[in-house]
Amino acid sequence: MLPIPPLDPKRYQLEELLAARGVDLGWLNAESSPYGTSNVARWSIVEADKIIPVHYAAAIADNPDVLQWTAELKANALKRQQASGAPIASIDHGPSLLLLGPTGTGKTHQAYAAIRELAITGVVARWTVTTAPDMYAALRPRHGIDSEAEFRSYRSAAVLLVDDLGASKVTEFTEEVNFRLVDYRYKHHLPTLFTSNALPRELNDKLGARVTSRLREMCQNVPVLGQDRRRRSAA
Ligand SMILES: Nc1ncnc2c1ncn2[C@@H]1O[C@H](COP(=O)(O)OP(=O)(O)OP(=O)(O)O)[C@@H](O)[C@H]1O
């Protein structure tokens, strides 16, 4: 882990988040060894900033189920660190979450907020983030691309965000990617945050029975309901 110099809280839009979680900026920017929790938190904040789209760069999780999920992942990582004596606590196994709700209710906002939530804890979460349509596009077999290697980078990600699952037209190809991805992550207990616009009763049709069955067991379903926030902010 690289030593990370003190962070400007404004640059990383941290002030409100740190205040909400009672995290002291003095602690975050304290000198520490590269493996110290302050340095790990700084490293995680810098890494999170690279993958969070600017629109969600200040997102703060306010969904209790999302907060409970991040707390559980952190607790699991600390427990495993204690058992193994590893220098750093890393999230590598745990439950998954499926945020379900109509458009504009805040699913993507909560998902990126979860990344920020874990980043300030001093526990390492190595996220891979994608939308389902972007993932299918990245995996389409084409010249000069090893699509199996590409697939493995999603399949084996320590923590994976798949935004907009079920948003694409169903094809044999998307069905196969969904099944192979979900089945692998299900079998290996790899934490995944899925979001979907589908109604719970539509999941079967959009994803197929075998994917839906696995999702049901591996994920907590979290309804994200309410108005389309985009419409409200435009009004
Ligand atoms: N808790 C929140 N606080 C402030 N703004 C929010 C919150 N949740 C969502 N928003 C804002 O509302 C808008 C819609 O949120 P978001 O993009 O997360 O919706 P979504 O559920 O992912 O929609 P879609 O299904 O169309 O992808 C965005 O501008 C987002 O930044």
Ligand SMILES: [Mg+2]
């Ligand atoms: Mg979204």
